[in-house]
Amino acid sequence: MSSTPAVDVSSLHVHRGLHKALDDVSLQVPAGSITGLLGPSGCGKTTLMRSVVGTQIIESGTVTVLGEPAGSRGLRRRVGYVTQAPSVYTDLTVTENVAYYAALYGRDRAAVADTIAAVGLAGHAGNTADALSGGQLGRVSLACSLVGDPELLVLDEPTVGLDPVLRAELWEHFRALAARGVTLLVSSHVMDEADHCDALVLLRDGRLVAQLTPRELRDRTGEERLEDAFLHLIRGDAAGTETEETR
Numbered sequence: 675m676s677s678t679p680a681v682d683v684s685s686l687h688v689h690r691g692l693h694k695a696l697d698d699v700s701l702q703v704p705a706g707s708i709t710g711l712l713g714p715s716g717c718g719k720t721t722l723m724r725s726v727v728g729t730q731i732i733e734s735g736t737v738t739v740l741g742e743p744a745g746s747r748g749l750r751r752r753v754g755y756v757t758q759a760p761s762v763y764t765d766l767t768v769t770e771n772v773a774y775y776a777a778l779y780g781r782d783r784a785a786v787a788d789t790i791a792a793v794g795l796a797g798h799a800g801n802t803a804d805a806l807s808g809g810q811l812g813r814v815s816l817a818c819s820l821v822g823d824p825e826l827l828v829l830d831e832p833t834v835g836l837d838p839v840l841r842a843e844l845w846e847h848f849r850a851l852a853a854r855g856v857t858l859l860v861s862s863h864v865m866d867e868a869d870h871c872d873a874l875v876l877l878r879d880g881r882l883v884a885q886l887t888p889r890e891l892r893d894r895t896g897e898e899r900l901e902d903a904f905l906h907l908i909r910g911d912a913a914g915t916e917t918e919e920t921r
């Protein structure tokens with residue numbers, strides 16, 4: 675693992691509409707590992723990811739990605755982003771969708787087939803995307819970003835709508851990517867997925883609650899279940915104010 679973080683966010687402030695979506699957030703995403711971005715709905719996960727890939731207007735602060743300012747032209751091929759809502763061409767087949775991105779990134783047909791297999795869609799490669807389920811569509815979106823072989827993958831809730839078997843397979847795939855040196859920033863509001871991550875970033879109401887490992891989260895709170903540990907931490911953070919559930 676390199677000592678220079680893949681993503682370095684410092685004193686980030688972002689407004690969305692009148693809402694303060696991120697309030698003085700600073701964090702580092704270590705290279706070659708999986709960082710989980712966790713927190714209740716509306717806490718700012720997508721806003722933070724948009725800031726990292728450079729599609730979010732920021733108020734102040736800095737976001738450095740792979741040594742360059744977020745959104746720099748040179749990062750386009752080095753960063754893969756899968757949005758929360760799947761974005762695929764529904765009139766094209768799975769293979770055609772992935773091949774389109776492969777062509778943009780100069781990857782060959784073998785890479786297309788390998789990537790489709792990796793997301794468990796080999797049996798649907800010839801189907802048009804409009805004939806797929808929601809979870810399958812999400813995986814086509816994922817394949818489109820994986821096929822470019824990016825150094826940093828930013829995945830916004832990639833496991834929503836997947837069954838437990840597929841979910842486990844995808845996490846194995848993420849782990850294999852990290853072992854090859856790829857950096858992954860993955861959001862989720864399912865706390866039991868946090869155990870698949872090397873590091874956790876916990877957000878609440880646009881503020882950083884903690885950045886720590888799953889082990890440290892358990893140790894700090896004395897809770898074995900990560901869901902309980904997270905609630906413990908955000909209730910402590912709220913210091914007596916009312917809290918919402920994690921989802």
Ligand SMILES: Nc1ncnc2c1ncn2[C@@H]1O[C@H](COP(=O)(O)OP(=O)(O)OP(=O)(O)O)[C@@H](O)[C@H]1O
Pocket residue numbers: 690691692693695713714715716717718719720721722758863
């Ligand atoms: N286009 C927008 N205009 C105004 N406010 C917005 C917009 N998009 C998001 N927000 C607000 O910014 C805050 C953060 O939203 P964000 O989408 O980052 O949350 P999230 O943690 O990704 O939530 P979820 O888990 O539901 O995806 C929310 O309070 C939301 O209402």
Ligand SMILES: [Mg+2]
Pocket residue numbers: 719720721758830
């Ligand atoms: Mg979101």
